Amino acid sequence: MADLAQLAPLDTAISYNNSAFCVAGLVIEAVTGKTFEQVTKELIFDPLDMQHTFFFPHDVMTNRFLVGHNIKGDGDERETTVLTPWAIPRASNAAGGISCHLKDLFKYARYYMGNGEPLLKPESLQEMHTVRTQINDYLGGIALAWFMRDIGGVTTASHTGGTIGQISILMLIPEHNMALAMLTNAGNGGSLTTEFRKLVLKEYLGIEEPDPQPIEASVDQLSQYVGSYARPFMDVELKLED
Numbered sequence: 001m002a003d004l005a006q007l008a009p010l011d012t013a014i015s016y017n018n019s020a021f022c023v024a025g026l027v028i029e030a031v032t033g034k035t036f037e038q039v040t041k042e043l044i045f046d047p048l049d050m051q052h053t054f055f056f057p058h059d060v061m062t063n064r065f066l067v068g069h070n071i072k073g074d075g076d077e078r079e080t081t082v083l084t085p086w087a088i089p090r091a092s093n094a095a096g097g098i099s100c101h102l103k104d105l106f107k108y109a110r111y112y113m114g115n116g117e118p119l120l121k122p123e124s125l126q127e128m129h130t131v132r133t134q135i136n137d138y139l140g141g142i143a144l145a146w147f148m149r150d151i152g153g154v155t156t157a158s159h160t161g162g163t164i165g166q167i168s169i170l171m172l173i174p175e176h177n178m179a180l181a182m183l184t185n186a187g188n189g190g191s192l193t194t195e196f197r198k199l200v201l202k203e204y205l206g207i208e209e210p211d212p213q214p215i216e217a218s219v220d221q222l223s224q225y226v227g228s229y230a231r232p233f234m235d236v237e238l239k240l241e242d
Helices: 018-032 036-045 090-096 102-112 122-128 189-205 219-223
Strands: 069-072 079-082 133-136 140-142 147-151 154-162 167-173 178-183 227-231 234-238
Touching: 018 036, 018 090, 036 090, 102 167, 102 178, 154 189, 167 189, 178 189
Parallel strands: none
Antiparallel strands: 069 079, 133 140, 140 147, 147 154, 154 167, 167 178, 227 234
C-alpha cells in the first residue's frame, strides 16, 4: 500500500476504504501478538455472549447458514445464481469477515446503546459516535466507523455491510433506545434494507425519511462535467442525455 497513488489531498474528501480496516487489523495483531480473529473473539464476542458469531466457514457450517446470490434480469428473464467463494479473503476479515446470527447483532447493538460496560468507558463510547468528517447534508458525517445522520430530527448511527452476495444493515437510534437490523443474501439486498429502514422509522417513530431530490441545472452547468474519469479499479464516462 505504501506504493499506491494518493487520490486526493488529506482532509479534502471522504472515501470509505476497506484497506484501512485491513491495516487496523494488522496493527491489532502486531500489538497483541495474537490473530485478529482471536482478539476479536476474546475482547468482543465472548464478553457480549455472541455465541453465534464467526469468522471462518468451518465454524459457520456447523450451524444453519445462508449463501450469497447474484440476481440478473427481471420477471421471466430473472436469473439467480449462488455466488462463490462463500467467504471473503482472510486478509479482509477486519473489513467484513464476520458472519453472525441476527440475535447476536442485536446483542452488539444493545451494548452500544448502554454505558459501555464491560468493554469501554462511557466517554470512549461517546468518542466513537463523535463525527470526524462531514459527508454531505443527506448522508451526515462519519465517526469511528459509524455513519452519523440526522433523520427527522433524530440522531442515528448506522453501518451497512456488503460482501459476496450478503448485504446487511445495523442502525442505532439511542434516544429512543431502539435498533434495527436486517441481513440479506442477495447482491441486490440493499434495495430491501433501504425500504426496511424507511418502514421501521415511519411505523415506530413516525419519521418520514425524505428521498434525495434532483438538483435543477442548465445544460451549460452540466456540460462541464461531461467526460471520462479514471482511477485504480474504476473508469467512468459521463454523458449528457435528454
